[in-house]
Amino acid sequence: MITAEKIEPPRQVEIMASVEAAQSASIAAKLSGNIMELPVNLGSKVSSGDILVVISADEIKAKLSQARAQLEQSKRNLARERSLLKKNAATSESVKTLEETSRIAQAAFNEAQTMLDYATIRAPFDGVITSKPANVGDLATPGRTLLTLENESSLQVITDVPEALVLDLAIGDILPVKIDAANLEISGTINEIAPRADPTSRTAPVKLQIPSSPDIRSGQFARVSLPARKGTAIMVPKSAVQSFGQLERVFVELDGRVRLQLVKTGQVVDDLIEILSGVSAGDRVVVSDTRELVDGRRVTVN
Numbered sequence: 001m002i003t004a005e006k007i008e009p010p011r012q013v014e015i016m017a018s019v020e021a022a023q024s025a026s027i028a029a030k031l032s033g034n035i036m037e038l039p040v041n042l043g044s045k046v047s048s049g050d051i052l053v054v055i056s057a058d059e060i061k062a063k064l065s066q067a068r069a070q071l072e073q074s075k076r077n078l079a080r081e082r083s084l085l086k087k088n089a090a091t092s093e094s095v096k097t098l099e100e101t102s103r104i105a106q107a108a109f110n111e112a113q114t115m116l117d118y119a120t121i122r123a124p125f126d127g128v129i130t131s132k133p134a135n136v137g138d139l140a141t142p143g144r145t146l147l148t149l150e151n152e153s154s155l156q157v158i159t160d161v162p163e164a165l166v167l168d169l170a171i172g173d174i175l176p177v178k179i180d181a182a183n184l185e186i187s188g189t190i191n192e193i194a195p196r197a198d199p200t201s202r203t204a205p206v207k208l209q210i211p212s213s214p215d216i217r218s219g220q221f222a223r224v225s226l227p228a229r230k231g232t233a234i235m236v237p238k239s240a241v242q243s244f245g246q247l248e249r250v251f252v253e254l255d256g257r258v259r260l261q262l263v264k265t266g267q268v269v270d271d272l273i274e275i276l277s278g279v280s281a282g283d284r285v286v287v288s289d290t291r292e293l294v295d296g297r298r299v300t301v302n
């Protein structure tokens with residue numbers, strides 16, 4: 001038998017979260033054209049600079065050839081005019097004009113070259129292909145996602161924390177994270193906290209960095225444990241509480257007799273269970289052999 005008293009139990013609140021790659025990129029085209037080459041598949045591991053997509057660019061190649069010819073012609077004209085200027089057969093103004101023409105031709109060539117470079121899309125970092133909605137022959141248009149690339153070596157957990165709890169968090173805090181699919185319980189370090197709460201859900205996004213593991217993959221469900229607001233509660237051993245259908249009850253000693261008392265329970269912490277109602281601080285609660293007791297039976301307290 002114990003005397004019920006109020007204590008300050010460690011409180012935790014679990015909220016839903018998801019695992020995501022800390023470094024992720026949606027690969028899209030910057031120009032329109034049919035996909036000629038797509039040398040990667042779902043799950044393909046690529047290195048930075050590897051070719052991911054090649055888009056047809058015949059029109060751009062033609063413009064590049066035209067820009068190259070105009071640039072070479074402007075350079076020849078400029079060289080000839082400078083030679084004539086040395087012989088006083090040309091004016092400095094005509095040389096200046098041809099210099100400007102040459103610079104314009106160079107800019108046009110650089111632009112065409114850049115556009116042609118856009119036709120070959122390369123991996124911006126090391127990673128793995130996690131989405132591939134495009135196929136060879138499809139029309140690539142600016143903004144349309146062709147592939148998704150994720151860095152599997154850097155993972156994070158993203159969760160929406162209620163506004164009442166986010167104020168208790170800080171960058172660098174370490175929180176327990178459970179990933180059921182991988183059967184893992186790990187620690188996550190907070191590296192980002194949104195400064196603004198969503199006015200609809202009254203939550204703020206929080207990101208936690210987690211260690212990488214072969215069993216952890218982007219998109220998995222996770223649960224994050226947060227410290228709740230502190231407060232006192234009446235806690236008794238779990239053995240003191242009996243379930244009776246939909247009801248829960250305990251036996252309380254009063255004047256040498258046990259009295260059956262219906263209770264409402266709360267959270268469980270180790271071997272203790274919170275009593276929300278039915279027992280007050282100072283009540284003497286029976287914690288053993290409760291199934292042998294009957295309401296009103298006289299007992300001897302040792």
